[in-house]
Amino acid sequence: MSKMRFRTILEHIDQGLIMTDANDCVRVYNQRVLQMLNVPENLLRGGAAFANVRNCQAARGEFAHLPQPLRRWLEEGDSDSMIEDYERSRPDGTVLHVRTVPIPEGGLVRTFTDVTQRNAAEAALRDSERRFRLLAENSNDIFILGDLDLRRLYVSPAVRTVLGYEPEELVGSVQLEHVHPDEQNMFTELWTKAQGEREGRFVASMRYQHKAGHHVWLEASVRVVREPSDDRAIGYVAALRDISERRRAEEQIRYLALHDALTGLPNRALFWDRLDQAVAQGHRTHGFVAMLACDLDRFKAVNDSLGHPAGDALLRLVADRMTAVLRPYDTLARLGGDEFAVLLTHLDLPSNATHLAEQLIAAVSQPVTLEGRTVEVGISIGLTLALKRDVSTDEIFKRADIALYEAKAAGGNMCREFEANVGVRIALRSQLALDMGEAIRRGEFRLFYQPVVDATTGVVLSFEALMRWRHPVHGEISPGIFIPLAEETGLIVLLGSWALQEACRVAVDWPDPIRVAVNVSVVQLRRGGLEAAVLLALATSGLSPTRLKLEVTESVLVHDADSVLASLHALRARGVRIALDDFGTGYSSLGYLRIFPFDEIKLDRTFVNDIARADSAAIVRAVVGIGERLGMGIVAEGVETAEQLSLVRREGCAQIQGFLISQPLPAHEAALYLAASPILCDGPG
Ligand code: C2E
Ligand code: MG
């Protein structure tokens, strides 16, 4: 190569170059190196010693920041410490990459490359890579890079915690492999669609299989990756987020919206839905569909007296008992309060529904021990079959309700099936409520009197006045129907005042000390004015207050107890006796005995009925014991047989009332009854 050409090349390369000889004198250099090292040309020209260049730079302190042994090599230049390849930064910020190569005849060739920009670019790249890696590796989301066949090329470490795999285990596997079969089609469709789009991406929730086998809900946000130069799709990037927590919360919310929180049973909304479906399907298939509307008997009394926690426990227990009777495909729902509903499907025979209802009644009415007390609730059931196509869900609900009402009105703890004419009876009920106002004025109400006698001597001590209504069209109507109706309409206040006056008017003709007992409704006590009504009745009849007895039920003590107690105390202070009626139906009873000094306790006839049973006898005995201690007389209601009489006597009941002694009698017959009976003149017990 000519010297000219060599020079041309030397001056056109981007590198600086210095060649020294065996004596370390500069033999060749180019202009570029002067620039790079920022040294004057005379230091290099004419075979100058390279030491000059070195010293010039050292004097400027260029090497002071460099680490040993590089610093030593650059400052002293002795061949033992030679470093062939290094990078150093210069005071002006440039970075030089220097290569030093010995040449055979002695001497060195040094080439200088300015790597300032390349280094900066590399550093920037490294930085961004590091940042992305930090993001990918420390995120809770799984990042995946893959090719167009959905084969994974990179999987971030979050996969370990979310899906239980090591990232390497999944590299090379196909995305679809781990998607739940139910969601694979959806995924493929979305992916195919995204590939055809310019900004192809989609977000979808799907289940991925965990290494342990179960599935985890993930939200996958997938994007097609394109080659920047020609926009060709080359793969995908996906971010997978664990959303099982969110799904659980959503499921929880959905569950709560359709279930009763207390019992975990379906609620009204879900029941309605299932009934709707069953009715639709029932018309297609051959099985019968039936709905049972259920309502607990005496639940309110338990809830009021034992408190809500006990009431809740009872509802849960009832739910369990009912579930145990039903078949797995029946739906038991709690509609609210103490109302339940049952949907029976696939019934071979309509009578199977009745049979199940009877089993439900038997299961629910088993005694329950709550807070140490034995409680018995019953359940009333209204049953209706969905047989015909033209019956709507709404109508089925209504029919079951009407039948339920019938079961309740007939005394509860039984099942009644819907009959078309029951609807008419319900209408009658509303009509009765209207008629009642008229009936008081027309004198359709009468009082019958049932004697209460001494358990040992049979001597008449008092009569209980019991109301009767003979309706001009419907005939004799039971107080079990019209009393609650009068309470609902408020007419009971008027009716109650009338009963007080009538009873006192009749009793004043009986020999002294025979008393008359009048039933008082909780509504009369709560509305106030009872005291005035009693005083008026006593004043107009002239009956002594000591010969009047008022019968109240435990329910009067449950609500607004203070004002109610005050009026009871006031009446008692005037000499009127106060009896606690139907004791045992509220079950709270023993506690209430201490709230008010009742003169008498009337044991409900359900106890008397059951008295042959050891547990009932024990309760009766306990009540008698407490009554004696508190100075309260005990009346056994509903004594129907001689056996019951001897048992209640044995348990210590002092007074007896019931059909065995006498039915309730019209006033004139009561007077005849009295005339024929032995009378104790010292005063009743
Ligand atoms: P109650 O106060 O417990 O009255 C006793 C009920 O038991 C009466 O029913 C009576 O006829 C019935 N009974 C008496 N002995 C026997 C027996 O040996 N066996 C059976 N199975 N039953 C017997 P009745 O007359 O149907 O009255 C039902 C309820 O209606 C009464 O229960 C009372 O709570 C209410 N009631 C009746 N008259 C009045 C009234 O004037 N005012 C108010 N507020 N309620 C009344
Ligand atoms: Mg009574």
Ligand code: MG
């Ligand atoms: Mg009673």
